[in-house]
Amino acid sequence: MLDADHAAIREQVRDFAAREIDPIAGRLDNEGAEIPMPVVRKLAELGYFGLIFSPDHGGSGLDMLAMAIVAEELSRAWLSVGSVMTRMIITASLVEANGTEEQKRRFLPKLCSGELLAAAAFTEPDAGSDAAGVKTRAVREGDRYVLNGEKTWCTFANRAHVLCTTVRTDPAAPKHKGVSILLAEKEPGDGFAPPKLSGSPIPTIGYKGMNSYSLAFDGYEVPAENLLGGVPGKGFYQLMSTYEVARIQTAARAVGVAQGAFDAARTYAQQRTQFGQPIADFQVIRHKLAHMATEIEAARQLTHHAARAKDGGVRCDLEAGMAKAFAAEMAERVTSEALQIFGGYGYSREFPAQRYWRDARVFRIFEGTSEIQYDVIAKRLLST
Numbered sequence: 376m377l378d379a380d381h382a383a384i385r386e387q388v389r390d391f392a393a394r395e396i397d398p399i400a401g402r403l404d405n406e407g408a409e410i411p412m413p414v415v416r417k418l419a420e421l422g423y424f425g426l427i428f429s430p431d432h433g434g435s436g437l438d439m440l441a442m443a444i445v446a447e448e449l450s451r452a453w454l455s456v457g458s459v460m461t462r463m464i465i466t467a468s469l470v471e472a473n474g475t476e477e478q479k480r481r482f483l484p485k486l487c488s489g490e491l492l493a494a495a496a497f498t499e500p501d502a503g504s505d506a507a508g509v510k511t512r513a514v515r516e517g518d519r520y521v522l523n524g525e526k527t528w529c530t531f532a533n534r535a536h537v538l539c540t541t542v543r544t545d546p547a548a549p550k551h552k553g554v555s556i557l558l559a560e561k562e563p564g565d566g567f568a569p570p571k572l573s574g575s576p577i578p579t580i581g582y583k584g585m586n587s588y589s590l591a592f593d594g595y596e597v598p599a600e601n602l603l604g605g606v607p608g609k610g611f612y613q614l615m616s617t618y619e620v621a622r623i624q625t626a627a628r629a630v631g632v633a634q635g636a637f638d639a640a641r642t643y644a645q646q647r648t649q650f651g652q653p654i655a656d657f658q659v660i661r662h663k664l665a666h667m668a669t670e671i672e673a674a675r676q677l678t679h680h681a682a683r684a685k686d687g688g689v690r691c692d693l694e695a696g697m698a699k700a701f702a703a704e705m706a707e708r709v710t711s712e713a714l715q716i717f718g719g720y721g722y723s724r725e726f727p728a729q730r731y732w733r734d735a736r737v738f739r740i741f742e743g744t745s746e747i748q749y750d751v752i753a754k755r756l757l758s759t
Contacts, residue, residue, distance in 0.1 A: 377444070381440060381441060381444055384437075384441050384444050384445065385444050385448060388444065388445050388448035388449060389448050389451075391417075391421065392448055392449055392451065392452035392456075393452070395414060395417060396414070396449070396452035396453050396456050397452050397453075399411070399414075400452055400453035400456075400584075400727075400730070401724075401727055401730065403583070403584060404453070404455075404583045404584065404730050405724050407583055408583075408584070409534075409584060409585065409586065410455055410456060410459065410584045410585065412534075414456065415459055415489070415492070415534075416489065418449075418456070418459055418460060418489070419488060419489025419490075420489075422434075422435045422487075423445055423449075423460045424460055424463040424464070424467075424486065424487055424488070424489050425463075425467070425486070425487025425488065426441055426442050426445060426460075426464075427439060427441070427442050427464070427468075427620075428467055428471055428483060428487055429471070432471065432479060432483035432484055432487060433483060433484035433485075433487035433488055434467075434483075434487045435487075438682070438686040439620070439623060439682040439683075439685040439686045440679060440682040440683060440686060442464070442620075442623075442624060442627075442682070443623055443624065443626075443627035443678055443679060443682045444627070445460070446460065446461075446624050446627040446628050446631065447627040447628065447630050447631035447634070447675070447678075448631060449631065450627070450628040450629075450630075450631030450632050450635070451631040451632070451634045451635040451638075452631075452635065453584065454582060454584075454628060454631070454632050454734040454737075455582060455583060455584025455585050455734075456584065457628050457631055458530070458582075458585060458628060459531070459585065461621070461624055461625075461628075462492065462493045462494055462495065462530070462531050462535070463486045463487070463489070463491075463492065463493050464620065464621075464624060465493070465495050465539065465617060465620075465621060466482075466486060466493035466495065466537060466539040466558075467482075467483055467486040467487065467493075468617045468620050468621075469539060469556065469603060469613055469614070469616075469617055470482050470483055470486070470558075470603070471483060472613070472616055472617070473556075473603055473604045473609070473613045473616070474603055474604060475604060475605045477600070478558070478600075478601075478603065478604075478605075482537070482558065486537075491536045491537055492531065492534050492535050492536050492537075492563065493531075493535050493536070493537045493538075493539055494529050494530060494531040494532045494534075494535035494537070494538055494539070495529065495530075495538075495539050496526040496529045496532070496538045496539065496540040496541070496559070496590060497509075497526075497539075497540075497541045497614065498526065498527050498528045498529070499511060499524070499525060499526055499527060500525055500527055503528075504743070504744055504746075504747050506541070506611060506614060506615075507550045507551045507554055507611045508550070509524075509541045509542065509543055509554055510524055510525075510543060511523070511524025511525065511526060511540070511541070511542045511543065511592060512524055512542065512543055512546070513542035513543065513544050513555065513557060513597070514544075515544070515599060517599075518598065518599050518600075519596045519597065519598055519599055520542070520544070520557060520596070520597045520598075520599055520601075520602070521594055521595070521596055522540070522542060522557070522559065522592040522594070522595040522596075522597060523592055523593060523594060523595075524542070524591075524592050525589065525590065525591050525592070526540070526589070526590040526592070527577070527587075527588075527589045527590070528577065528587050528588075528589075528741075529574075529587065529588045529589075529590050530585050530586070530587040530588075531585050531586075532567075532574055532586075532587075532588040532590060533563065533564060533565050533567070533574065533576075533586060533588065534563050535561065535563060536560060536561065536562070536563055537558050537559065537560055537561075538558075538559040538560075538561060538590075539556060539558060539559075540556065540557050540558075540559045540597075541554055541555075541556055541610050541611075541614065542554070542555055542556070542557055542610070543555075544602075544607040544608065544610075545607060545608055548608060551611045551612075552608050552611070553608060554608070554610040554611040554614075555602055555603070555607045555608060555609065555610040556602075556603040556604075556609075556610040556613055556614065557597045557601055557602055557603070558597070558601040558603060559595065559597045559601070560597070560601070567590075568595070570593055571592070571593055571594050571595040571596070572590065572591070572592055572593070572595045573590070573591045573593075574588040574589065574590045574591075575588060575589050576588055577589060580733050580736070581730070581732075581733030581734045581735075581736060581737060582733075582734055582737050618692065618695070618742075618743065619681075619685055619690075619691050619692055619695045620685070621742050622681075622695040622696060622698065622699040622742055622743060622748075623678060623681050623682050623685060623691075623695050623698060623699075625699050625702075625703075625738065625741070625742040626674065626677070626678040626681070626695070626698035626699045626701075626702040626703075627678050627682075627702075628738070629674065629699075629702035629703050629705065629706040629735070629738045630671060630674050630675045630678055630702055630705075630706070632706050632710065632731055632734055632735050632738075633667075633670075633671050633674070633702075633705060633706040633709040633710060633731075633735065634671055635727070635731055636709055636710040636713035636714075636727075636728060636731035636732070636735070637664070637667050637668060637671060637709060637713060639713060639717075639726075639727050639728060639731070640663075640664065640667070640712070640713035640716040640717065640728065641655075641664055643716060643717055643720075643726075643728075644660050644664065644716055647718075654716070660716060663712050663715070663716060664716075666712070667709045667712055667713070670705045670708065670709055671705065671709060673701070673705070674698070674701055674702040674705045674706075677694070677697055677698040677701055677702065678698045678702060680694055680698070681694035681695045681697070681698045692751060692755065693751075693752060693755040693756075696743075696748045696751045696752045696755075697748075697752055699738075699742065699743065699748055700745050700748035700749060700752065702738065703738035703739045703745055703748075704738075704739060704745060706735040706738050707735050707736060707738070707739060709735075710728070710731045710732040710734075710735040711732060713728050713731060713732070714728040714729060714731075714732045716728075
């Protein structure tokens with residue numbers, strides 16, 4: 376159960392989503408259009424980008440449970456909107472936990488307010504699950520680093536002012552110790568900064584509203600003062616420290632997408648008639664809805680449990696991994712069943728079931744594949 380404060384947060388976000396997101400989500404998804412910038416600005420004005428960060432840095436100082444609630448309710452309306460805040464939370468979490476005092480002063484207030492928008496440039500063509508396998512090279516030249524290499528699946532890159540970028544600063548160092556993180560600043564826009572930085576969108580089957588990009592760095596310069604923490608070779612360990620937050624937030628987004636699909640399927644089942652009665656009166660449909668609701672609630676409670684553990688200041692990679700893995704697979708099952716309840720209309724873009732189904736498939740892949748999650752879980756279980 377949520378306390379009064381968290382219940383109030385849920386209702387506020389739910390009201391915002393009903394007014395601002397529900398009316399546009401289906402149309403924009405069908406058009407393959409990006410989230411309108413006025414919606415992004417409203418998310419910032421409501422404080423969603425700075426939810427969990429200290430008021431000293433411009434944040435709201437709320438807890439991880441509040442973040443999970445906001446992410447769920449926004450994603451319930453449209454996954455892409457629920458994922459905008461992820462960009463700023465990942466980068467701001469890295470800066471707050473690992474940045475120099477000057478970096479915190481420069482970046483955190485603007486990330487929390489939305490004055491700076493961020494994207495994560497971690498994945499490479501040959502380095503996905505292997506986070507230490509990055510090949511993008513950053514060479515120190517005086518007061519700057521010069522970047523050369525490729526990144527992929529950099530979501531929101533065109534609108535970002537800051538690309539939080541993993542690079543190899545010391546190729547002679549052991550694999551995990553040669554990686555650093557640079558805060559690569561750029562101007563937002565589809566043009567990027569060719570020829571030194573170019574980007575091309577990746578066509579996807581779902582998760583519309585925010586384009587994902589392949590990026591090419593060709594001599595792109597980043598001030599040395601933007602090296603996260605000021606000490607090279609710490610990037611892999613800095614990145615690992617954010618995974619609990621990222622996976623809790625991703626689990627919450629999966630719960631939101633599943634809940635949205637369930638809501639649409641339940642309403643449709645109560646309205647659609649066959650053989651002279653609503654299809655919700657047929658036992659097979661009623662049982663589908665019962666199983667769907669049970670799985671959603673189980674995933675929600677796993678997510679809230681992990682969030683409360685994080686709020687308690689204890690290590691929760693096990694709980695976060697369980698929540699993310701279970702919620703990701705739950706979302707795929709539930710959205711598939713929702714589409715089935717819609718029957719032929721579920722396969723039509725006129726109805727929302729197919730959008731939830733297409734969006735849900737990404738959860739087993741990003742923020743750590745299900746296979747990686749189960750390996751993390753198993754290691755923890757077998758180490759006790």
